[in-house]
Amino acid sequence: MASHIVGYPRMGPKRELKFALESFWDGKSTGEELQKVAADLRSSIWKQMAEAGIKFIPSNTFSYYDQMLDTTAMLGAVPERYSWAGGEIGFDTYFSMARGNVIVPAMEMTKWFDTNYHFIVPELGPNMKFTYSSHKAISEYKEAKALGIDTVPVLIGPVTYVLLSKPAKGVNKSFPLLSLLGSILHVYKEVIAELKAAGALWIQFDEPSLVMDLDSHQLDAFTKAYSELESSLSDLNVLIETYFADVPVEAYKTITGLSAISAFGFDLVRGTKTADVIKSVGFPSGKYLFAGIVDGRNIWANDLASSLTILKDLEALVGKDKLVVSTSCSLMHTAVDLVNETKLDGEIKSWLAFAAQKVVEVNALSKALAGQTEEVFFSANAAAQASRKSSPRVTNAEVQKAAPALKDSDHRRATNVGIRLDTQQKKLNLPILPTTTTGSFPQTVELRRVRREYKAKKISEEEYVKAIKEEISKVVKLQEELDLDVLVHGEPERNDMVEYFGEQLSGFAFTVNGWVQSYGSRCVKPPIIYGDVSRPKAMTVFWSSTAQSMTSRPMKGMLTGPVTILNWSFVRNDQPRHETCYQIALAIKKEVEDLEAAGIQVIQIDEAALREGLPLRKSEQAFYLDWAVHSFRITNCSVKDTTQIHTHMCYSNFNDIIHSIISMDSDVITLENSRSDEKLLSVFREGVKYGAGIGPGVYDIHSPRIPTTEEIADRINKMLAVLEVNILWVNPDCGLKTRKYTEVKPALTNMVAAAKLLRSQLASAK
Numbered sequence: 001m002a003s004h005i006v007g008y009p010r011m012g013p014k015r016e017l018k019f020a021l022e023s024f025w026d027g028k029s030t031g032e033e034l035q036k037v038a039a040d041l042r043s044s045i046w047k048q049m050a051e052a053g054i055k056f057i058p059s060n061t062f063s064y065y066d067q068m069l070d071t072t073a074m075l076g077a078v079p080e081r082y083s084w085a086g087g088e089i090g091f092d093t094y095f096s097m098a099r100g101n102v103i104v105p106a107m108e109m110t111k112w113f114d115t116n117y118h119f120i121v122p123e124l125g126p127n128m129k130f131t132y133s134s135h136k137a138i139s140e141y142k143e144a145k146a147l148g149i150d151t152v153p154v155l156i157g158p159v160t161y162v163l164l165s166k167p168a169k170g171v172n173k174s175f176p177l178l179s180l181l182g183s184i185l186h187v188y189k190e191v192i193a194e195l196k197a198a199g200a201l202w203i204q205f206d207e208p209s210l211v212m213d214l215d216s217h218q219l220d221a222f223t224k225a226y227s228e229l230e231s232s233l234s235d236l237n238v239l240i241e242t243y244f245a246d247v248p249v250e251a252y253k254t255i256t257g258l259s260a261i262s263a264f265g266f267d268l269v270r271g272t273k274t275a276d277v278i279k280s281v282g283f284p285s286g287k288y289l290f291a292g293i294v295d296g297r298n299i300w301a302n303d304l305a306s307s308l309t310i311l312k313d314l315e316a317l318v319g320k321d322k323l324v325v326s327t328s329c330s331l332m333h334t335a336v337d338l339v340n341e342t343k344l345d346g347e348i349k350s351w352l353a354f355a356a357q358k359v360v361e362v363n364a365l366s367k368a369l370a371g372q373t374e375e376v377f378f379s380a381n382a383a384a385q386a387s388r389k390s391s392p393r394v395t396n397a398e399v400q401k402a403a404p405a406l407k408d409s410d411h412r413r414a415t416n417v418g419i420r421l422d423t424q425q426k427k428l429n430l431p432i433l434p435t436t437t438t439g440s441f442p443q444t445v446e447l448r449r450v451r452r453e454y455k456a457k458k459i460s461e462e463e464y465v466k467a468i469k470e471e472i473s474k475v476v477k478l479q480e481e482l483d484l485d486v487l488v489h490g491e492p493e494r495n496d497m498v499e500y501f502g503e504q505l506s507g508f509a510f511t512v513n514g515w516v517q518s519y520g521s522r523c524v525k526p527p528i529i530y531g532d533v534s535r536p537k538a539m540t541v542f543w544s545s546t547a548q549s550m551t552s553r554p555m556k557g558m559l560t561g562p563v564t565i566l567n568w569s570f571v572r573n574d575q576p577r578h579e580t581c582y583q584i585a586l587a588i589k590k591e592v593e594d595l596e597a598a599g600i601q602v603i604q605i606d607e608a609a610l611r612e613g614l615p616l617r618k619s620e621q622a623f624y625l626d627w628a629v630h631s632f633r634i635t636n637c638s639v640k641d642t643t644q645i646h647t648h649m650c651y652s653n654f655n656d657i658i659h660s661i662i663s664m665d666s667d668v669i670t671l672e673n674s675r676s677d678e679k680l681l682s683v684f685r686e687g688v689k690y691g692a693g694i695g696p697g698v699y700d701i702h703s704p705r706i707p708t709t710e711e712i713a714d715r716i717n718k719m720l721a722v723l724e725v726n727i728l729w730v731n732p733d734c735g736l737k738t739r740k741y742t743e744v745k746p747a748l749t750n751m752v753a754a755a756k757l758l759r760s761q762l763a764s765a766k
Helices: 016-025 031-051 067-075 091-099 136-146 158-163 177-197 216-228 249-256 274-281 304-318 346-350 355-369 375-390 397-402 404-408 417-428 445-455 461-482 541-548 562-567 577-597 618-636 655-663 679-685 709-720 741-765
Strands: 109-111 118-120 152-156 202-206 237-241 263-267 288-294 323-327 506-509 516-519 522-524 528-534 556-560 602-606 644-649 668-671 693-696
Touching: 016 031, 016 091, 031 136, 031 355, 067 091, 067 118, 067 136, 067 152, 067 158, 067 177, 118 516, 136 152, 136 177, 152 158, 152 177, 158 177, 158 216, 177 216, 216 249, 237 288, 249 274, 263 274, 274 304, 288 304, 288 355, 304 323, 304 355, 304 375, 323 355, 346 375, 355 375, 397 404, 397 528, 397 577, 404 577, 417 644, 445 461, 461 541, 461 741, 528 577, 541 556, 541 577, 556 577, 562 577, 562 618, 577 602, 577 618, 602 618, 618 655, 655 679, 709 741
Parallel strands: 152 202, 202 237, 237 263, 263 288, 288 323, 556 602, 602 644, 644 668, 668 693
Antiparallel strands: 109 118, 506 528, 516 522
């Protein structure tokens, strides 16, 4: 019986690639040094999987930024603004597309399906000339082969690539992107030919778009694409891999009817109905089923006995030699290796499996199917499953009683948002086009050192508080000098917006090295929600009150919302997600009430990840949006009309959930806008009325590029064409923690200058 891994984390167990990338971007190391770090990580990953007994080991899943951008480079689909002259795409062009440069902005970045991972959105049009311009896939295949490891090269499938693209600037938004498929396939044929010549026996096409609600025209594109590639794929075993949800019946019929395809990979963890589809529709004779039974998106140990039962049922359907045990998706969405967690509670640790342990689980299940059960491993797994179900640390009776009662109310504030805004303005006295930021300020080396030494108990609490107060004072003074209207304290006490709150809530556990890539070099360390959630004490009141005491201007209290805490954590899988979310909402509600009591007049409750959690299938979206929006409203339903509630969202497509955003009933919302070509504004052009305060971002904080005053003013004018001046706020796209002060100061200076320029022009026009 064979085993397969869809993909593997690339940052390294100690974030080696992150530090190598940032060193290269800062000019402290060379491209050759970066490539050496990457090669060492790839070698280690391949050897680890080979030693664990995995038969189908992936290559070309390693990336310096993301696999969609890698595919853009492979196809030579570089937008004209980057002045690429042709030839093999190097780091300069590659990273300019990802991050922008001093001359031109980056390409749009958005979420990869319903994950916290991001990708760079391809920009395509009728004049795009596709040429084979990055030989990364063949290079990595040969690299692994030189180590004695025959891998399965992985490519983003051509149809998914096109479906996730957008029309380039200047191209009509209605341009049929699928009309470019034929031109793109010419490059794919060249790549396939090189891989075959190098000795590849298998090739994997990731086509996760197949789990979406596709129309007949889109499904037909899969048939046309793989029929066109059929002769090129001869003598190769071809795997189409899907993940993140069930494959709908029509999509299942489409791909299983493709004669060029040898194997099909399905997510059996989030795709809870796929096994039933296989049983009812049937599975093509002689083909392979790659059964994604080990969860690639969470950190709980697999219930091996339960999985083995499912696999045996599938084996009876497809044949003993045609079933391959696999992960549900790439393991890049989970942490790297549990071995590195020396401080994690022993009982909780026994319930977990990170990427390295999941590789072992996949192989153990494969061997068990072949009649070679590792009895000790299976027994230990069964004991851990039983321990988790019976542990008293998982359940809190008071919390279990409170959360279900929430369903009896919709928890809306009693007063209409328009009336609330008028009441708040009388107290806050803000100018039109008020300026603010969305929370964090740069996290300096010195600041990180202070937090690290405090956690290691190398400095006292008194020394830590003194250092953080000094940092807050600097941030407050800077904002006053810049003349921002509503201030933030900069969040110097927080390494991560979710981790910080999880550390102070019950029911959470934390890792030391449980890092997961979000985009580029950006890594997050998701908390683990293992039990019922409650708030033992106030979490932010001290720091917010301290910051407010330093200024007469309004100071935001900064919180992370319940849906974002949920979606950016590894969540318990023993109860429905919405029940856990309601528990978190109650905890945040108590914090909001304490902030208000402490005199904080503006409270921001970030829901950056609300859109991210939207189910991929439309039939499941209404239920999610109902409980997600309800959870947000629970947090602030009891505040006075004079308390202004803000929220923030970023790097997702908000247009399709705009009515749910309105239903959140916040007083002000700030959203990412600039990097996505201001497509958010299109919903207002189409007639959607928004009565609350709104701040579409005026510049991209994920690029080192500093926008000019004129550029920001032009953006604000575009907003004023579709939004009322009395509700518009001026702010960056997102938090500033990843930027340097040498970038932040001039960017915010220009932002404030643009707001003042527009105020002056509007006053003159009266």
